[in-house]
Every structure is written in structure tokens, then in C-alpha cells.
Amino acid sequence: MKDPLPKILGGAGAVLGVFAAWFYHRQGLTLSHYDAKAHLVVARRILDNITPEYSQIGAVWLPLPHLLNMLPVQIDAMYRTGASAVALSILSFGLACYAIARLVIHVTGSRLGALLAVAVFALDADILYLQSTPMTEPMLFALTILGLCLVYEWVHRGAEADPRAAGLILIAACLTRYEAWLVTAALMALTPLALLIRGLRPVQVVKRTAQLAVYPTLAIALFILHSWFTTGQWFVTGGFFVADGKALGHPLDAFLQVVSGIRQLSNDMLVLVSLVGVAVVLVRGFIRSGRPADLVLLALLGFLLLPTYAFYQGHPFRMRYMIAPVVGMAVFCGIALGSLRGRTQIVAAAALAAFLVATVRPLNAQAPMVREAQWDRPNSRDRQQVTSCLMREYHHEPILASMASLAHYMQELSHEGLNIRDFVHEGNLIDWREDIESPKGRVGWILIEEKAEGGDMLAARARASSQFLTGFTRVCEGGGVALYKAESPVD
Numbered sequence: 196m197k198d199p200l201p202k203i204l205g206g207a208g209a210v211l212g213v214f215a216a217w218f219y220h221r222q223g224l225t226l227s228h229y230d231a232k233a234h235l236v237v238a239r240r241i242l243d244n245i246t247p248e249y250s251q252i253g254a255v256w257l258p259l260p261h262l263l264n265m266l267p268v269q270i271d272a273m274y275r276t277g278a279s280a281v282a283l284s285i286l287s288f289g290l291a292c293y294a295i296a297r298l299v300i301h302v303t304g305s306r307l308g309a310l311l312a313v314a315v316f317a318l319d320a321d322i323l324y325l326q327s328t329p330m331t332e333p334m335l336f337a338l339t340i341l342g343l344c345l346v347y348e349w350v351h352r353g354a355e356a357d358p359r360a361a362g363l364i365l366i367a368a369c370l371t372r373y374e375a376w377l378v379t380a381a382l383m384a385l386t387p388l389a390l391l392i393r394g395l396r397p398v399q400v401v402k403r404t405a406q407l408a409v410y411p412t413l414a415i416a417l418f419i420l421h422s423w424f425t426t427g428q429w430f431v432t433g434g435f436f437v438a439d440g441k442a443l444g445h446p447l448d449a450f451l452q453v454v455s456g457i458r459q460l461s462n463d464m465l466v467l468v469s470l471v472g473v474a475v476v477l478v479r480g481f482i483r484s485g486r487p488a489d490l491v492l493l494a495l496l497g498f499l500l501l502p503t504y505a506f507y508q509g510h511p512f513r514m515r516y517m518i519a520p521v522v523g524m525a526v527f528c529g530i531a532l533g534s535l536r537g538r539t540q541i542v543a544a545a546a547l548a549a550f551l552v553a554t555v556r557p558l559n560a561q562a563p564m565v566r567e568a569q570w571d572r573p574n575s576r577d578r579q580q581v582t583s584c585l586m587r588e589y590h591h592e593p594i595l596a597s598m599a600s601l602a603h604y605m606q607e608l609s610h611e612g613l614n615i616r617d618f619v620h621e622g623n624l625i626d627w628r629e630d631i632e633s634p635k636g637r638v639g640w641i642l643i644e645e646k647a648e649g650g651d652m653l654a655a656r657a658r659a660s661s662q663f664l665t666g667f668t669r670v671c672e673g674g675g676v677a678l679y680k681a682e683s684p685v686d
Contacts, residue, residue: 200306204313205293211317211557212285216327218558219565224324226277227575228568231328232606236598236615238264239274243615245593246623250425253622257418259370260331275609280329287333288326291522292317294341299529301348302489307544308533314548315525318557321460321518321564328568331372332515336522338368339375343494346382346407350389351488354403362410369414374501374519379411381494389480392487443509450503456517457524459563464550465528472527475534492530495523514563571603577674578604584671585640585678586611592639592685595619595630600644600651604676621652631656635666639685646675 219225226232238261241251252258260283267279295316296309303309316322316336326333345361365382368375386407390400423429442449458466473493480490502516528547535543559565585608594613598605598620605618619626619638630637631653641664644651650658657663667679 198300198306200309201293201296201300204296204309205289208292208313208317209285209289211323212288212326215323215558216281216285219324219327222560224560224565224568225281225328226606227572228328228330229571229603231277231280231330231568233602234260234329234331235264235268235274235277235280236602236606237261238280239268240598240615240622241265242269244622245616245619245626250624251622252421253425256331257370257372258421259367260334264329271609274606277329281327284326284328284330284333287337288317288322290337291333291340294337294344295526295529298340298344298347298492298526299533301344301351302492302530303533305529305533305535305540307540308529308531310529311532311544311547312525312529314551315465315528316522318551318555319461319521319525320555320557320559320562321514322522323557324562324565324568325515325518330515332518335368335372335374335519338364338371339378340522340526342368342375343378343382343491346386347488347491349407350386350393350491353393354386354390354395354407358403358407358410362407365407365411366414369411370418374498376411376415377500378494378497381497382491383408383411385491385494389487389490392480392490441512442506444507446503446507449506450499452506452512453499453502453517453520456502456512456514457520460514460517460521461524462554464554465524468531468547469524469527472529472531472534475530476527479534492526495526498523514567518564574674574676575607578607578676580673581642581671581676581678582608582611588680589640591617592681593617593619593630593637594640594642595634595638595653596642597644597651597653598622600647601642601676604642631663634663635681636683636685639681641667641679643677643679644675645672645677 216225226235234256237251237253237256241247241249241261242265244251252261260280263283264280268274270279273279292313295312299309299312300306322333322336342361342364345364346358349356349358349361365375365379369379383404387400387404390403391397395403419429442452473496476489476492479486480488480493498519502520505516506512532540532543532547556562594617596605596618598618605613605615605620619630621627634641641653643653643657645654664679666682668682669677670680671678
């Protein structure tokens with residue numbers, strides 16, 4: 196692309212990202228979300244472990260963000276502050292701004308449309324907060340939008356060139372977060388439709404779609420093999436939450452929860468404008484024979500599917516799961532404006548700009564996602580008394596703790612000098628199995644999460660067996676975590 200605007204907006208986005216990250220750092224919110232800490236732990240534990248090996252990557256979260264951050268977080272300062280992971284988020288945020296602008300300009304030819312789309316995305320307080328943390332969503336946004344952009348350009352040119360660039364980006368997206376799987380699946384369904392409408396013969400459509408589809412298919416297949424190798428399961432589907440959400444078993448209610456979340460994160464005006472953009476894409480794709488490539492843009496609606504399915508399965512409501520659909524909404528807003536021409540476009544752009552100025556607060560510590568990220572802060576403060584209790588007598592005896600429940604607390608304990616190798620957790624498969632059967636004489640301490648999700652695996656073990664905590668004394672508790680100390684020295 197010769198137009199310099201996408202690169203300019205990408206650079207401006209990165210600068211804005213740095214400023215936002217500093218703002219939230221000063222607010223003490225960089226690591227307030229428990230998953231932000233847990234992502235750092237997963238990256239760190241690959242090498243910092245009593246059993247360092249490839250399988251420590253795990254198979255609950257997709258591996259790419261943790262592999263990219265694996266070496267930086269071996270530096271204590273990076274691990275304790277999350278700085279290296281935040282840097283990855285900021286770079287991803289800038290790349291997402293570039294990709295959104297590039298896509299909208301290709302689709303509409305409108306720089307005003309590109310400016311609006313990037314503004315809706317980059318000035319969203321919830322998105323700005325996420326890119327200021329070690330969370331993996333910013334990388335998802337960047338790679339998915341860029342991959343979609345490259346597929347769009349490839350289809351628009353008749354799918355004659357090698358789709359390697361698009362395929363490689365889709366591989367990266369599919370190894371970042373599961374939302375990309377659904378968007379990519381939608382892309383693979385819409386691409387042959389667009390090529391058929393364009394006039395290609397069915398044999399050509401199948402051949403060229405297969406050239407693209409082989410890339411994400413390979414990525415997903417490799418991850419499934421990776422899951423089997425690291426966990427013994429082809430695909431880990433359970434153990435993340437207690438299924439008691441309000442929409443459990445009700446697909447319509449689940450979808451309406453997603454819609455409600457989008458409206459809370461954004462506003463009705465922008466939702467309406469984005470729906471106009473969806474309508475424009477449908478009309479241009481099916482009616483105007485020269486624009487069938489526009490149909491692949493509907494793959495962005497795939498962002499709606501994962502949160503809908505999660506709520507249908509009874510997952511508790513989380514605002515964070517609706518942020519990806521808001522990113523898709525920003526693209527469709529740009530397309531809606533970019534489809535206008537002449538004075539009408541200028542008037543609409545001015546009205547939307549005035550609306551954004553009046554309603555948007557980019558740095559907002561009270562934004563829904565920012566408030567949600569602080570749910571664990573009271574528990575974190577209360578856990579400090581457990582930390583003090585532990586550190587008074589701790590001499591690097593092994594600590595038995597469930598990483599599935601207490602990864603965030605393990606990261607907090609790094610500020611006291613503890614490493615991942617000081618813990619026995621699920622990743623230490625043989626040691627873990629032996630220790631949860633009979634911890635006496637094997638570990639010096641046990642940390643148990645007793646409140647969240649009804650308690651962790653060790654809490655369940657203690658309830659099921661009166662012998663489990665034999666030889667251990669409960670010494671303190673706080674923030675839902677109980678600390679037990681061995682009554683006799685570890686062998």
C-alpha cells in the first residue's frame with residue numbers, strides 16, 4: 196500500500212499506547228487482573244521450574260504470547276513488573292491501528308473512514324487498558340485484523356498470488372487466542388463464496404481456498420498434538436470455571452448477554468453505525484459484482500461466537516470477552532463512513548468526531564474492563580498477611596500449590612524473592628501426583644485457595660480426605676488463601 200496513513204496511525208497508536216501504559220502503571224493497575232499475573236507465570240515457568248521442559252507451556256492458553264515472552268521474563272524485573280509483556284501489547288496495539296487503517300482504506304478508499312475506525316478502536320478506554328497490561332488480547336487484535344486484511348487483498352486480486360503472507364499471520368493468530376479460530380473458520384467459509392461470486396470456476400475456488408486453509412489448519416493440528424503431548428488430552432475443555440452462569444443452556448440468553456456487554460463497553464450510537472457498516476458489506480458483496488471480496492469482512496462477526504458459546508456453557512459473565520467484538524465494530528464503523536461520498540461523508544465525519552469528543556474518555560479508571568480487572572485487589576491486599584506469615588519462617592522448603600488457582604499469587608510472591616521452582620504444582624506432574632497423595636515429609640508448606648470457584652484442587656482434596664493435611668498446621672489465612680506449615684522438617 197502506497198498511502199502512508201496506515202503507518203502514521205500505527206506509529207501514533209504505539210505512542211498513545213506508551214502513554215496509556217504509563218498512566219495505568221502510575222495507577223498501580225498494570226497487574227491488577229489475576230490473568231495478567233498468570234500469563235507472566237506461564238511464560239516464566241517454562242525455564243524457572245523444578246522440572247523445566249517444553250510441556251510447561253501447557254495447553255489451556257495458546258502458546259505464542261508465552262513463547263515470545265519466555266526469555267524476557269527470566270529477568271526478575273521483567274517478571275515482577277510485566278514490562279516486557281506490556282511492551283508486546285503496545286507493539287500489538289500499534290500494529291492493530293495500522294491493520295485497521297489499511298483494511299478500511301482498501302475496502303472503501305476513504306481516509307476519513309480509516310481515521311474513524313482507528314479512533315473508535317484506539318480511544319476505547321477498555322482496549323487502551325488491555326494494551327497496558329500483559330494480557331494477550333492486543334496480540335489477538337493485531338494478528339487477526341492484519342490476517343483478515345491480507346486475505347481481503349488476496350481475494351480482491353483474484354486469489355492468484357501465493358497466500359503465504361496471509362497464511363503465516365493466521366497461523367500466528369490461531370496460536371494466540373481461541374477467538375482467532377472462529378474468525379479464521381469464518382474466513383475459510385466466506386473466501387470460497389467470494390471467489391464464486393467473483394466468477395472463478397469451482398475447481399479453482401477449491402484449489403485456491405485450500406492453498407490458504409492449509410496454514411491455519413496446520414496450526415490448529417499442531418496445537419492439538421501439543422495439547423496431547425503436554426497434558427495427555429487432545430483438547431483441554433474443562434476445569435476453568437463452575438458452570439452456573441445465568442445463560443447456562445440458553446443460546447438466545449447467551450447471545451443477549453454478549454450484546455448487553457458490547458453496549459456497556461461502547462454505546463448505542465456506535466453500535467448502530469457499525470450495523471450500517473455490516474449492511475454495506477452485505478450489499479457490496481452480493482449485489483455489486485466488483486466487490487465480492489467484501490464478504491470476507493463478515494468473518495469479524497466470528498468474534499461474537501466464543502463469548503456466546505462460553506455463556507451458553509455457563510461461564511460467568513466477563514466484560515473482557517466482549518472487547519474483541521468491539522474491535523470488529525470499530526472496523527465496520529469505518530466502513531460505514533467510508534462508503535459515503537462527497538459532502539455527505541464530510542458532514543457525517545464531523546458529526547461522529549464531535550460525538551467521540553463528547554463521549555469518549557480514553558484514560559478512564561472507571562471503565563468497565565478496568566473495574567473488572569480490580570476484582571481481585573481486595574483479596575490481593577488480604578493475601579499480604581499470608582505472605583508475611585510465610586516469609587517469617589520460610590527457608591526455601593518446597594511449597595505445594597495449585598497453579599491453576601494461585602498462579603497470580605505465585606507472581607505476587609516473586610516480590611519476596613520466590614521463584615516458580617520453589618513451588619510444586621500441576622506442571623511438575625510426577626511430583627505433584629505424589630505430593631497430593633501424601634504431602635507429609637515431602638513439602639514444607641501448602642497453599643490452598645478456599646474461596647474462588649468453590650476452592651481449588653487442594654481444597655477439594657482436603658475435604659475428601661482427612662489424612663491429606665496430617666502433619667500440617669494451619670498458620671494463617673487471607674484473601675481466600677490458607678497457609679499450612681509442616682510440623683516436622685522435610686526429608
